Amino acid sequence: MSRYWAIPPVIVMAGVPIWTDPSDVVVAIVGTASMVCVIGLLSRRLALVTAGAVIGTIGYAVAAAVSARGADIVAAAVFGLALLVLLDLSEFERRTHGAAVAAAAVRDQISYWFARVGVIVATVAALLLLAAAIAVIVPNSARAVLAGAGAAIAFAGALSAGIGWPKS
Amino acid sequence: MTERPTPQAFALATLLAWCLFLGVLCDRLELLVAAVPLAIGFLSTAWRRPLPRFALGVTLSDDRLTEGGRVTVTLRLAAVDAVPAAEALSALPRELRLVSGTTRVLRHIEAGRETDWSFEVECPARGRFDLGLALLRLWDRSGLCVAEIRLAQSADIAVYPAIERLRHVPQPLRTHCSFGNYVSSRVGEGIEPGELRPFVSGDRVRHVNWRATARRGELYVTRFQEERNADVVLLLDTLSNCGDPPHSTLDMAVRAAAALAQVYLGRKDRVGFIEFGAFLRWISPGTGRRQAEILTEALLPAATHFSYVAPRLDRVPPRILPPDALVIALSPILDTRFTDAIADLIARRFDVIVVAVSPVEATRWSLAGSAIDDLSCRLWTLEWRAKLDALRRYGIAVAEWDGAIPLEAALSGFQQTRRAAGR
Numbered sequence: 001m002s003r004y005w006a007i008p009p010v011i012v013m014a015g016v017p018i019w020t021d022p023s024d025v026v027v028a029i030v031g032t033a034s035m036v037c038v039i040g041l042l043s044r045r046l047a048l049v050t051a052g053a054v055i056g057t058i059g060y061a062v063a064a065a066v067s068a069r070g071a072d073i074v075a076a077a078v079f080g081l082a083l084l085v086l087l088d089l090s091e092f093e094r095r096t097h098g099a100a101v102a103a104a105a106v107r108d109q110i111s112y113w114f115a116r117v118g119v120i121v122a123t124v125a126a127l128l129l130l131a132a133a134i135a136v137i138v139p140n141s142a143r144a145v146l147a148g149a150g151a152a153i154a155f156a157g158a159l160s161a162g163i164g165w166p167k168s
Numbered sequence: 169m170t171e172r173p174t175p176q177a178f179a180l181a182t183l184l185a186w187c188l189f190l191g192v193l194c195d196r197l198e199l200l201v202a203a204v205p206l207a208i209g210f211l212s213t214a215w216r217r218p219l220p221r222f223a224l225g226v227t228l229s230d231d232r233l234t235e236g237g238r239v240t241v242t243l244r245l246a247a248v249d250a251v252p253a254a255e256a257l258s259a260l261p262r263e264l265r266l267v268s269g270t271t272r273v274l275r276h277i278e279a280g281r282e283t284d285w286s287f288e289v290e291c292p293a294r295g296r297f298d299l300g301l302a303l304l305r306l307w308d309r310s311g312l313c314v315a316e317i318r319l320a321q322s323a324d325i326a327v328y329p330a331i332e333r334l335r336h337v338p339q340p341l342r343t344h345c346s347f348g349n350y351v352s353s354r355v356g357e358g359i360e361p362g363e364l365r366p367f368v369s370g371d372r373v374r375h376v377n378w379r380a381t382a383r384r385g386e387l388y389v390t391r392f393q394e395e396r397n398a399d400v401v402l403l404l405d406t407l408s409n410c411g412d413p414p415h416s417t418l419d420m421a422v423r424a425a426a427a428l429a430q431v432y433l434g435r436k437d438r439v440g441f442i443e444f445g446a447f448l449r450w451i452s453p454g455t456g457r458r459q460a461e462i463l464t465e466a467l468l469p470a471a472t473h474f475s476y477v478a479p480r481l482d483r484v485p486p487r488i489l490p491p492d493a494l495v496i497a498l499s500p501i502l503d504t505r506f507t508d509a510i511a512d513l514i515a516r517r518f519d520v521i522v523v524a525v526s527p528v529e530a531t532r533w534s535l536a537g538s539a540i541d542d543l544s545c546r547l548w549t550l551e552w553r554a555k556l557d558a559l560r561r562y563g564i565a566v567a568e569w570d571g572a573i574p575l576e577a578a579l580s581g582f583q584q585t586r587r588a589a590g591r
Contacts, residue, residue: 020198050179054186057199061190064198071197080202083183084209091176091311095255096274100285105253105276112252112309116212120205127204 003041003093006049009086010037013056016079020072021063029059037086044094046087053083077124081117088113169219170316177312180210212310219306219315220249222277224256226300226323235330235414235423238267238290241299241323245275246282253307258287261297263413265290291327293413294422296468299323328464329423332575334431338565338582340398340494341519344438350396358392365391399440399453399490400432402463405499405506406445409472411530420525420571421498422467427575428496429463440488441466444506446475450488478505481512495520500527501555514564521582524556526570 014030033056040048060079064071092109138146184206191199222245229240243258245251258271269287277283291297300323306315343350355362364380367387380388402425409418425441432439433455440453441463451466481489489495495513499506501524513520528549535541556566569578 046175046179050182053179053183057183057186057190057202060202061194061196061199064196065194071201073197073201076198076201077205079198080187080205083202084180084205087176087179087183088209088311091174091179095307095311098270099255099272099274100270101274102276102283105274108252108276109309116209116310120208123208124201124204 003044003090003097006041006086006089006093007038009082009089010034010041010052012078012082013037013053013086016075016082017056017060017063020060020069020075021067023063023066026059026063026066029062030056033059041090041093044090044097046091046094049086049090053086057083073124073128077121081120084120085113085117171219172314172316173213174312174314177210177213180206180312184210209310210312213308213312216308216310216313217249217252220247220251222247222249222251222254224302224304224319224321226258226302226321228299228323228325231323231325233291233325233327235294235327236290236292237327238288239299239325240286240288242284242286243302244282244284245277247277247279250279251275251277251306252309255305255307257303257305258299259301259303260289260299263291263293263295264297264299265292291325293419294327294329294468295413296324296326299325326465326468329419329426329467331430332423332427334427334576334579336576337428337431337579338494338496338521340400340437342492342494343394343396343398344492350398350435354394354396355391356394358394360393360395362391362393364388397435397437397455398432399438399493400428401440401442401453401489401493401495402428403442403444403495403497403499404467404470405497405503406443406470406472407475407503407506408500408527410500410502410527412534415530415533415571417500417525417527417530418470418472420530420569421500421523422470424498424523424525424569424575425496426464426467430460433457433460433463439463440493442481442484442489443470444479444481444509445471446473446477446479448479448481448484450484452488453490453493479509481509482516489518491516491518493518497522498525499523500525500530501552501559502527507555507559510559510564511562514562521565521567522559523575523578524566524568526552526568528552529570529572 014034017026017030033052036055037049037052040046040052134146184203187199187203187206191197191203225244225246227242227244230237233239241258243256245254245256253274253276255274256272260266260271267288267290269285271287273285275283289299300321302319302321304317304319306317308314339350364377365388367376367389371389375389377388377390404421404425406418409416411417413419429439429441436455438453438455439459441451443449451462454462495518497510497520499522501507501522510520510522528545532541532545535545556568559566565582567578567581569575
């Protein structure tokens, strides 16, 4: 697997913020992010790829904040997916660099990635439907309580994951 | 076995945290939605499978080689449970060189199946090497979690020094009491005519020299010189070493010692071995093929160990260093402790010859070969030869060997000097 396979996610990561708000500031931030990502891919440094992705996220936040348009949920999901795939591809290429990789291992990995993309698309769709349903069903006064409960559950989940991480 | 999160897990967590933070800061839904794929990717480790069961085996095409030999290593990974991605690295000792194939593979193995891969390794330098150490990484498909295992199998190879065929080696001055190939100064049973003397009662009739008897008019018998063997002790200097394997002075000295041992044992001599280094290690003199095997095995681990201690040869028992033995010292003549020990042996009337392995040529192998290097090597050669001349003034027979010429040619200088000594 070539490191250039991770270039399309970089293009998507740069394209979504520019499509959201094609201002000079956003183009400058996203251009910097893409450059850092590409340097990270070429030098096989995960830290640089992560830094580029973080700068890209900041660019997307700026684009979303200054954009006059409403929230584009599909573009946001594609942006998040691009970040995930970028990390997956760059890291898989980095850790298999110099090794004799069996075709079966690559096939198995690609099938896993496709399955996960399917799960993510389904989850985003389900969440959007759930959000729409909640917006209709739950009254305005109870939404803050529901959001607080969700945050508490998320915090507890993260805590249990941290405690339950396997030790040597 | 160690299971740990990978750097990718930390990178993903960082991105997730930034998305959530910026989403809250900007109060925009897009960033929270963008965090969903990242969160699902992060949570996918929660559904990872338990660590698979597997077995790793190592097979070698040969376990006894000579320097420069090649061995094919085959690793076989048999999986009881399905292994999504197993990254295996065979840890090669740095003295060995990979010729073909790869030592690092990434394989996917179905449950109950096995996979194998091979690579060829060249062994340029002597020694014992372990090829059974493999490092295994079992990657989770998400890439966020990895289990690392260190597997040590028994797969040792022994690389023996390449032995140069020698036809002529220095003759020992003193012989032993057992039968051998050297013409002794003592007369008795043998095939080499020694002297004539008048017949006395008890002499065998077959020894009567009829030509001398006819000339002198009385019975004369021929006396023969006995063929005897000798004791040879190989004294290996491991106090100092120059150059990189397989061109280091110690490797050259070990090759010379192995070649000399083969020749002397072939002549039915008793050959012993003393390693003169940070500590004294010895093999008592013996004969035969078994002794050849013992000596070769003893030469394999010879290595330099730093020490301030000056080993003393007068503490070596006489059965290890017999007084009438020919001592062949193999040394780069760099450490004064060794030259002092040689001088001590000479003072104790041992028959000593020194094969001085040139440290300059051994070092030159690992140099770039610039004009400065060349000049330095020439100056060092002058200085080193001055040391050899100082030893010669002591009365020690010294042959210089730089590895570029055959060992036999370097030893040929001893033949004439020892013959001229009339011994």
